Amino acid sequence: DTGVSQNPRHKITKRGQNVTFRCDPISEHNRLYWYRQTLGQGPEFLTYFQNEAQLEKSRLLSDRFSAERPKGSFSTLEIQRTEQGDSAMYLCASSLSSLQGSEQFFGPGTRLTVL
Amino acid sequence: SQQGEEDPQALSIQEGENATMNCSYKTSINNLQWYRQNSGRGLVHLILIRSNEREKHSGRLRVTLDTSKKSSSLLITASRAADTASYFCATGIKTSYDKVIFGPGTSLSVIP
Numbered sequence: 393d394t395g396v397s398q399n400p401r402h403k404i405t406k407r408g409q410n411v412t413f414r415c416d417p418i419s420e421h422n423r424l425y426w427y428r429q430t431l432g433q434g435p436e437f438l439t440y441f442q443n444e445a446q447l448e449k450s451r452l453l454s455d456r457f458s459a460e461r462p463k464g465s466f467s468t469l470e471i472q473r474t475e476q477g478d479s480a481m482y483l484c485a486s487s488l489s490s491l492q493g494s495e496q497f498f499g500p501g502t503r504l505t506v507l
Numbered sequence: 508s509q510q511g512e513e514d515p516q517a518l519s520i521q522e523g524e525n526a527t528m529n530c531s532y533k534t535s536i537n538n539l540q541w542y543r544q545n546s547g548r549g550l551v552h553l554i555l556i557r558s559n560e561r562e563k564h565s566g567r568l569r570v571t572l573d574t575s576k577k578s579s580s581l582l583i584t585a586s587r588a589a590d591t592a593s594y595f596c597a598t599g600i601k602t603s604y605d606k607v608i609f610g611p612g613t614s615l616s617v618i619p
Contacts, residue, residue, distance in 0.1 A: 423605050434595045434609035435550070448606065483550070492557050493538035493599040496607070498550040 394418060396499035398484050404505045405474055412470045413502045417486030424467050425496060426459055427483040435483055441467060442489060474506045511539075511596045511610035519616040526583040528613040530596030531576075538599035539572055539579050540607060545592045553581075553594075558601075586617045 397416045405411050417424050422443050427435035438457065439449045443464035456474075461467040471478055481503050485496040511532045520526050530539070541553040556563045556572045556579070563570045569582040583590055593614050597607035 425606075427609075432611075434597075434611050437606065437608060440606060485550075487605060489605055493540070493555060493607070494605055495540070495552040495555055496550075496605075497552070500549050 396484055396486055396497050398482075398499040398502050400502060401500060402503050402505075404507065406507050407476060408473055410470065410472045411474055411504065412468050413482055413484075413504075415467045415469070415484030415486075415499060417466070417484070418497055419465075421486035421488055421497070422464070423487045423489050423494075423496075424461055425485040425487075426467070426469050427485065429481045429483055429501070438469070471504075474504075476506045479504055479506045511598045511608060513594070513596055513610045513613040515613060516611070517614045517616075519618065520586055522586060522588055522617055522619050524586055526586050526590070526615055526617070528581045528594050528596075528615070530579045530581070530598075530610055532579075532596075532598045532610075533577065534598075535601040536574070536598045537601050539570075540597045540599065541568075541570060541579075541581050542595045542597060542609075543592045544595065544612075550595070583615075586615075588617050588619045591615060591617045 399414045425440040426438040429435045441461040456472045459469045481501045483501045485498045487494045487496045514529045538557045540555045542550045544550045554565050567584045572579045593612040595612045597609045
């Protein structure tokens with residue numbers, strides 16, 4: 393399967409703990425995106441990368457959130473000192489950059505539950 | 508804040524009928540995309556329409572874009588039960604080539 397993969401698929405943690413999620417994009421894609429989605433809402437943009445460079449981070453994103461894409465391939469999203477409000481589905485997507493926009497391919501997501 | 512807003516929030520139709528969903532947005536865009544999400548499953552890209560295009564077709568899907576009204580519509584013809592899903596418009600921000608902002612979605616139920 394050469395699609396976008398995310399691990400773990402589910403994560404249950406206690407408030408205050410740190411969690412890290414991994415995303416493996418489609419190999420030839422240079423853009424990688426992270427989104428957060430809660431029930432009944434559309435995906436909310438968190439951050440995105442072109443190769444290893446982080447292009448933008450949402451202003452709504454707390455300093456507890458950090459993302460990396462060290463070699464321009466896989467990416468990790470870390471949430472420090474988790475709060476119950478962080479409970480959501482975390483989605484990763486990848487694409488080939490294009491001046492006029494391009495289709496994003498989504499992974500299955502990591503569902504985070506903070507107790 | 509979200510850039511795009513879909514209308515209606517929920518839509519229920521009989522199998523075989525057409526379904527129309529609308530999306531309005533606020534700022535200038537490079538492109539507008541529609542995605543589908545089945546219950547408990549991932550997002551799937553349906554169609555991308557560029558800002559200089561007015562209409563695009565893909566199978567039973569027809570998308571229109573009116574940049575003067577900052578709106579788009581997605582038409583699904585001859586709907587099937589398998590079309591039951593949430594549909595999201597995602598607007599490509601003009602100042603950021605590939606960043607898109609998703610709306611809250613339209614929940615479509617197709618009754619067999």
